Amino acid sequence: MSYYSIKDVENLSGIKAHTLRVWEQRYDILKPKRTDTNIRYYDDLDLKLILNISVLNKHGHKISHIAQMSAEELRTELIRLTEKSTDAQDKIQAFTLCMMDLDEERFEYLLAQSIKQIGFENTMLRIIFPFLQKIGILWLAGTINPAQEHFISHLIRQKIIVAIDSLKPNYTEGKKYMLFLPEGEWHELSLLFTNYLLRSRKQRTIYLGQTVPLNDLQEAYKIYKPEFLFSVITSSPSFQQIQQYIYEISRHFPESKIILTGSQVIGQGLDTPENVLILAKIEDLLDFIQENA
Numbered sequence: 001m002s003y004y005s006i007k008d009v010e011n012l013s014g015i016k017a018h019t020l021r022v023w024e025q026r027y028d029i030l031k032p033k034r035t036d037t038n039i040r041y042y043d044d045l046d047l048k049l050i051l052n053i054s055v056l057n058k059h060g061h062k063i064s065h066i067a068q069m070s071a072e073e074l075r076t077e078l079i080r081l082t083e084k085s086t087d088a089q090d091k092i093q094a095f096t097l098c099m100m101d102l103d104e105e106r107f108e109y110l111l112a113q114s115i116k117q118i119g120f121e122n123t124m125l126r127i128i129f130p131f132l133q134k135i136g137i138l139w140l141a142g143t144i145n146p147a148q149e150h151f152i153s154h155l156i157r158q159k160i161i162v163a164i165d166s167l168k169p170n171y172t173e174g175k176k177y178m179l180f181l182p183e184g185e186w187h188e189l190s191l192l193f194t195n196y197l198l199r200s201r202k203q204r205t206i207y208l209g210q211t212v213p214l215n216d217l218q219e220a221y222k223i224y225k226p227e228f229l230f231s232v233i234t235s236s237p238s239f240q241q242i243q244q245y246i247y248e249i250s251r252h253f254p255e256s257k258i259i260l261t262g263s264q265v266i267g268q269g270l271d272t273p274e275n276v277l278i279l280a281k282i283e284d285l286l287d288f289i290q291e292n293a
Helices: 006-013 017-027 044-058 071-084 088-101 104-118 120-140 146-165 189-200 214-224 242-252 282-292
Strands: 040-043 176-182 204-212 228-232 257-261 276-278
Touching: 006 017, 006 040, 006 044, 006 120, 040 044, 044 071, 044 088, 071 088, 088 104, 088 120, 088 146, 104 120, 104 146, 120 146, 120 189, 146 189, 176 189, 176 214, 189 204, 189 228, 189 282, 204 214, 214 242, 242 257, 242 276, 257 282
Parallel strands: 176 204, 176 228, 228 257, 257 276
Antiparallel strands: none
16 A cells, blocks of 8 residues: 655646645545644545546536545546546546556556557657656655556556567668667666657667666677667666766767767756757657658
């Protein structure tokens, strides 16, 4: 069982803390627990109820009516709404519930529905990555069970790999990109999706994957000779080591453009040599691919 502060619940549901307190007092719909020091907190059941309420309320259900609904009625109505909705926030709420319940069947169904409605790329950009950003913040804070995060990340990883495999490989045209994560870096989803974006735009890629030592990267570089190197850095190298790492890869690969993104490099005020580019958002990457195709 995980426990959430009122701020956690606010971030996950989009419902302001003040509104949550009003619902508790006026409709007796929520019954948060309190610590020994009288600090309000919520458990998994509370969070699931709040996520259900937020979607139903957004679609016109009055709180007074929701307060009278059974748990099964809430679930049935939520399924009905999220199946036909194209709203990204509705989908994110539904995926959050799938993660909490470890409900693979429901997640697969909702994801397939979204891909059918808006396509794989838009589903990833508009729904999956905003969803991962939300749960990632809470996972780092220790308010989400790591098993839940691993469960959902694994399912998403499988979907990206299937999408990449469905693309016809391009061996002769397009620019050459080498994709890797630095040694000690394991967060692979953004790198995998970048591989998909590049290949779907007829660029050539070599995917080296997670935790690649610099020496191994150099050896692969000698063989493939890419125009671009791309990496996502979210945890390793550490903040204390990242500037030196940037200098090192710039020096070792002077003839290639090195593209970096991730929380360890975005907005950190790092010095970037001439052949290093830091991209802050996915739209910047899409523009870069188009400009350099």
